[in-house]
Each structure stands twice: as structure tokens, then as C-alpha cells.
Amino acid sequence: MESICFEVTELDELYDQMKRAGGCGRAFYFYDPDGNKYAAWQGV
Template sequence: MIKRIECAYVPVSDVERSAKWYEEVLGMKLRSAIQPGRGAIMIMGDGGWLFLQPSPNMTPLTFATTGWTEVGESFEMFPICFETDNIQKLYESLRQAGLWLEAEVRDEGTCGHQLNFKDPDGNKYQVWQQPE
């Protein structure tokens, strides 16, 4: 009955700064001009929408889980996983941006290539590329 996720909402401390970062670093497009006090709609390559919402008490979009490691240790989880066709190009863009990201792209075999990173507000994401 549920087909797909149409959009996601992300807390940010500064909508204009974040919209610029999502454009320049992740290659998303700003849908329309940002209105004072309002969020921004970012369009992904396949047409999906990411809403950047002002969050005065900014709490990053992450959570702790013990279900992601083999030994049950706590892991800071990413709630959203993006897909890309060029993970190496995205890795270089993220590296140049100078924020937290994993040291290298991981080759997960049949699960493709993966990389975890954070935006300027500490929202944690994963990006994935299908195996070759």
C-alpha cells in the first residue's frame, strides 16, 4: 500500500546556509526562493524532495542504536540513506566541504559502496551506490 518516501524533513539552524550547502556539496537544487522564517525545499536528482526546516533548538537528525554493530555496541545511526551514481565524486565534494565523513568509501560487496557523512548541523546520512 505504501509506495515510496516522497519527501523527508530535516532540522537546520540556518535555512539559507544549509540550502547553499546542500546545493554546492550534494548537488541538490533549491525549488523556490526561501521566505523569511520558512524552510527550503531541495530537489534531488530523481525528483525527491528534502525539506530543510528551521529548528531554533537544533537537535541533529540521528539516533543511537545497538542493532547496527555485530557486538551490540552503541552506534550513531543515520535515519536517511541517499543513492548516488557516482559515490567517489560525492566523497570528494564532501571531503572538500571539510565536515565529518568517513575516511573512505566502503565496498560492501553485494550491498554496494557506502559512505556516512554529516551536514553542517550534524544531521547524519548515508549515501549508497549500487554494486558494479
């Protein structure tokens, strides 16, 4: 499945704003041992 990810500086603030607006998930980035960057996202 294709997705679009945005890197933001204030994730908690953005999450609170979107949650109040009625639609949001929670996301974070992580790296594998080779340095490849991945995103994990959970929708509401």
C-alpha cells in the first residue's frame, strides 16, 4: 500500500490539533541496523 509521510517538528502538538479536529493517527520513525529509515503509523 502506498502512503505519504511527513516529518514534523512538533508531533505532539500536531497530534492534539488533528485529534480535536476528528481525524488522526499516531506515527513515529525508526531505523534498521543498516540505517534505513522507516515510518510506523496507526490510524484512528
